[in-house]
Amino acid sequence: MSDAPEWLKHAKKHMNLTPYLAGIGGEIVDIGTPARARVPYSEKLIGDPETGVVHGGVITGLLDHTSGLAVMVKLREPMPIATLDLRIDYMRPAKPHQDIIAECECVRVTHEVAFVRGTAHQGDAKDPIALCTGAFMIIRGGVHGIPVTP
């Protein structure tokens, strides 16, 4: 998104370099509404060796990361945030050998808390793998020296 403010572009770059995301081979695709991230299928993500289905934790991780990004998209300035809770409903197992895409939108920001809804799918958002609901604490005023990441 070319019209994103500089700090948000910086935050995107920062969040793409997160060791966990890099370790699972994931990347941020879009810092818009919705915020979007993707993880290509790979052997190390498998949670069920007999079916080759990706571990639920990968989906949780991608949705958590994308939810945090969605909160940042809604904020007008960089602020540290922290996940309060995350609920994931697993609609169906992820098909092996296909990318997983997470799309999250921050539906409301109050002074201290941000609320997020998200979907994980494999190309068709109407056929989701999982849905998520999350709440994030916004640490206004920030904590000295802590950059904006979830």
Added chain:
Amino acid sequence: MSDYRSGDPAKLMEAIPYCRHLGITTSVENGALLLTMPFAQRLIGNPALPALHGGVIGSLLETAAIAQVIYEIRGERLPKPVDITVDYLRSGRAVDSYARARIARQGKRVVNVHAEMWQEDEAKPVAALRGHFLL
């Protein structure tokens, strides 16, 4: 029947590539299953703090729940998550993590599992999970 379905959680962790990626191992202490995830750089979500990624914490807790079900119930297949809720209570620091789970309710097809993760002090949990899994 595969090795990991023998009810041996250590074999289960070895058989699951994502658990190997996270470095999760299991042990049994006084008949109770304990999961250990030694700190590693690839688990970091916020390098500045540094703090573990929320997804890593969720992954460890979900794995603890699955391992507990395999350990206690020994089903014919891996339990499938239906839904999970993770409460993040404290920041996960750059140290070793531990997790334990218990089956709160076992039905014919579905189990309700609670899991907790902590670091240095079990009385100060970092995160807690509640979830349903299909047997």
